[in-house]
Amino acid sequence: MPKVTDEHKEARREQILAAAQRVFARHGFEGATVSRLEGETGLSRGAIFSYFENKDDLFVAVVAQSSDRLVAIWMERGFQALLEAIAHEDPDWLAVQLEATRRVRTDAGFRARLGRLEEEAKALREERLARLRPGLRDDLPIESVVMFLNFVANAFAFARVIEDKLPDLDVLMELVETGVAPR
């Protein structure tokens, strides 16, 4: 019964991703040792690395899952809901993702892994742009306008990591919407 096996595999994969995110958030990328990953997942290293090639691969998968979840909120409930979701993210996890930007620059293998992931998401990105288009100004390339919104979301995550208090969401939305709304 391959279906049951696939479901089991998928559940196991999810379990590993959730536990790994907690370990990365608590200890950082370097501090997320294999034995800590074993402890938090309750699985052996053999089991963990039958799902993910290595720690880089596991980290990139956790980042991708976390980012997919936020993008889905944006698509289904709008940009303000995305910012609200970021405001409720674990700041330690956001911090670890920022920290990983250093690896993106210095580690070619890590960068290639992220690049492959982006390549896979390309078709999905086109579909998302089409869904966002009606709510946005059309005198500038849609890619640029969406990139700007991405910018603001990243910056909001950044503020969540380093600041004690977050900016007023209504004021932020007013500034952003004035910039991106159809003329």
Next chain:
Amino acid sequence: MPKVTDEHKEARREQILAAAQRVFARHGFEGATVSRLEGETGLSRGAIFSYFENKDDLFVAVVAQSSDRLVAIWMERGFQALLEAIAHEDPDWLAVQLEATRRVRTDAGFRARLGRLEEEAKALREERLARLRPGLRDDLPIESVVMFLNFVANAFAFARVIEDKLPDLDVLMELVETGVAPR
């Protein structure tokens, strides 16, 4: 002749800051060992740490200097000039500053040091807000509008670290200016 001594001290301090920035950019915060700092400054650890209490203190001073330089560009030549300056920053140095956000969250001593620095800059910040006010919309608190511009600059620095290509500056400026211009 105390004046000469002060000038000499100031020049020495600048020399240490410039060399330390290169070491932090190249090796990260953790990798910036005392012997690497000695090598790059050409000074002994005794000399270096007569100017700065410890490595945290040195790092915070380098960050403050770098940030002061960028803020001065913004004040004197405008927001687009600031973004252009960020586009020409050493991405390794930007990456190390992002990486340090983890320390801000996890290290109370480090956070206190940054906090003291911000406290010192408070009067300066008021003066800057007053200078920026005439070019910005007045139906929202000036602090919020400037915070939004800060947001965009941070996000631009972030993009410089993780992306191969930067967004078109003219398009970005159009989106930002529409949002913040006087009504």
